[in-house]
Amino acid sequence: MQLMRIGERGSERPVVRADDGSLYDLGTVTGDIDGAFLAGDGIGRARAALAAGALPQIRDGVGRRIGAPIARPGKVVCIGLNYRDHAAETGAVLPAEPIVFMKAPNTVIGPDDTVLVPRGSEKTDWEVELGVVIGAEARYLDTPDDALNVIAGYAISNDVSERAFQLERGGQWDKGKSCETFNPLGPWLVPADEIDDPGKLGLRLWVNGELRQDGTTADLIFGIGHVVWYLSQFMVLEPGDLVNTGTPAGVAMGMPGQPYLRAGDTMALEIDGLGRQQQTLADA
Template identity: 60%
Template sequence: MYLMRIGAPGAEKPVARVDDTSYVDLSDLVDDFDEEFFAGGGIERIAPLVAAGTPTPFAGERIGAPIARPHQILCIGLNYRDHAEETGQAVPSEPILFTKSPNTLIGPNDDVRIPRGSTKPDWEVELGIVIGRRTSYLDDVAEARDAIAGYTVVNDVSERAFQMERSGQWSKGKSAETFNPAGPWLVTPDEIGDVLALDMWLDLNGTRRQSGNTRTMVFDPYFMVHYLSQFMVLEPGDLINTGTPPGVGMGFTPQVWLRPGDVMELGIQGLGSQRQNVIAPR
């Protein structure tokens, strides 16, 4: 299934995408794609109802993030070998973990706002994992498959000066408002042939900047879920950003940074695409 949330910010309704032109409205069946939905086996429960539902045409509604605000957004740094190389850093021997404020989550086509004091805002197309059940201390990597509700496209927008030059942890360079566009859909694993064979791309103002494939991940999604479960409880609806391929702004010579008026377009094979306008600080 392809789960979406459409409507104005704060008033999105849950739907299942049928195709590019229509959806099945699920708002009479579930309140939202949130912790309660995933924890209660919501995906399995609605599957037959979606198949039997009456399609409704899209009418230009705004697309929200495909999940409600999660308990946590966890991020894995330097998880693509070719991205580590472009930044001049060693391929990590264990996942590099940092967090991102949950209130950074926005829709896939919402504006991205540069924060005050920013000098080096950057982009990162990433595969997002959504957790489907409360998970801790998984026994093995294979068990992690059952803990994944689905996958989505995310843009892990970053402010590199805040992240790299202001000391402390990376979170302050990752947690400005609007810094986590997600969607357009949450795609359930049965719809994806091989999650480690997905092409990824990002264009800035019509110029291709990132071009990669999930096959160059250092740690695959199942390993990451198993690994994280050894250190924390993963709650239903939590989001994991799994790292980015090469082509980020700080990897160019000279470096390239986002500016107001820029347009980012990005996507992952089978998971849809996003488009964000970059706007000035408040």
């Protein structure tokens, strides 16, 4: 079972995607896939309604716009330099603790929506990441194992970045991370209990059909449970929050010639078991 939202931006409807690909309307269970839904065992209620045949099937869903699988994340928290091969390609020393930065929540868009190259950008870059969606309050968690119990599910996240804004214009990273449209998410949210091991997932990204990133979460410096536990020592994570857990090697910043993105380019992303997303870029 996967959770989706389909429809025009701002008017998405909650949907369950069954394992055979058929779509079912979740409107009788919830008004949206948001923090309140996740905190109230919405995933369990959706699963039970689907199993009972209580959800009307959507027969006109093919070709409809897919929205981000969660509505209005309260915050987007990101981890930088969290893959050994990515740190190596950028010449960075492995961090002793997770590198934390924030991304504006309104950067989150649908998985196939247009990504805008910011005005004045020269170094817009791609980053395929495993996105973690929080399903229960996480505050001063005791152990990384405890952290796995507050995760609602996983999704593909593209942490689009403008490197000059991020690294060459002074201040914090956020302004190179928070440009509009800079976080495509989805196509769906896979419940955490349907992913056998989030530490063994392959991640891939193509630019204009050429494979650029081909990594695995087994190369994470700080694992998923550790990241969520660590964050809970410094902030309260709430249901519906999104945590981007880092990207493997293969970003433009680390490549010879640094082939940054331009209007007209396309990005395609996959993570094992989490589907596929694709965006075309346009000038802002």
